[in-house]
Amino acid sequence: MARVSGRDHDGDGSRATPARRVAVDGVSKTYAGDDGPVHALADVSFDVTDGEFVCIVGPSGCGKTTLFRIIAGLEEATDGEVSLSGDPVDGPSRDLGIVFQEYHLFPWRTVRGNVGFGLEQTDMDESERADRVDELIDLVGLDGFTNSYPPQLSGGMKQRVALARALAVDPELLLMDEPFGAVDAQTRAMLHEELLEVWEATRKTVLFVTHDVEEAVTLADRVVVMAADPGRVREVVDVGLDRPRERTDPGFAEYVERIRGLIGE
Template sequence: MSEHTQEVVSVESLAKTYESDRRTVRALSDVNFGVDDGEFVCIVGPSGCGKTTLFRIIAGLEDATAGAVKLDGKPVSGPGTDRGMVFQEYGLFPWRTVAENVAFGLEEQGVEEPQRSARVDEMLQLVGLDGFADAYPKELSGGMKQRVGIARALAVDPELLLMDEPFGAVDAQTRDMLHGELLDIWSETDKTVLFVTHDVEEAVTLADRVVVMAADPGRVREIVTVDIERPRERTDSEFANYVERIRGLIGE
């Protein structure tokens, strides 16, 4: 793990409560952690631990009840181009080509055409889809669609890449391939990544640190630093030890 100095994301005493006529649900309670510049952090936990709620608050799609999320020291108060997002559902526009999908955020930012095209070409090359610029989403496999999603998120050069179970809809073989590609992209772009998954092996494959959450209410149980050289082999005993330790924390 490279030495990170500056904290890009800080989650401070975050709480989220949902009120309904019948009851109050505490989805998150006193969640605290930070993500350093260029760090890859995964969030895991049992279902109902508030992983997606936490993700949505960091993304600016939902408000916290208490506490704050800060990006580069500034409170998050809504969505912004400083955060690129990749979801499990690919979220591509079926009527736009691959290149047009990747260009979407750049158009929203008002980036001029020649510069926009150059950036799209660069991103498609980065994710290995430079031959598919004119294809439509329906012509792509699941793994390719997710690469388009990653290219689109990175095109606007966000401070933080937020990924919510991005490989949950692809088969295991494709997922393994995408893990390697994502780590290559991460090391090439020096992006800060926050990645939500329910798959402990995926978290140990990818992360510098794993934030393990507990449920009822959602809170941080422990933060585990994965101190294994990359690329990591799932057959390695050290890898298995981390997986076992994190599964034990989730199961407690």
């Protein structure tokens, strides 16, 4: 099931020019520290095209989470701008679906209640909401758990609920911050497969933050490699491998070593 997202062909067989969905332009972030200003990010710039899956990796302290929060509209940049479909991001929006490492599910709501929460704030009628929730629960493979509560679910299942909830309002961009960091390796591998299936089905633009280089190479069309002190883009690596990707493939190992080398510089 190989596909290069966001790079569809025109009717004449030529490649269409992908639309720029996300633009990070010259983003810098400075905090006031006890010993003077702390420069968390410096002149970070990159684009994400429509339907593309992009991962952000880098060493500890490179500002990945700060950058994520700025893109999500949860924090303001000191300089520069983030835009979504040409409009500046100036706060949280329904155009941004967010999945964190912590599930942030409502323990008193069922799977159905959690997935449908965002839809309750829209003008969608009750029947449409029910159909949308059923569609998403099926999409993430949670049929049979509709009426279960979060304490009854495994970590992987909770994260699938969080993913379905983020997709419910049909956002333009899906932002994921270390979403599989709290699950075991076997569950993570399964979630990788399921996430790619969801991505193929929805054609969403995805920006995924991770510290795991192998995870990034497994998932991404491109990998934004960041450096620290201050946080900045060292290089953007195009991953030219068909999907599904096998970690035993020599080409996979070459990308992993290349990105690890960039992080270690």
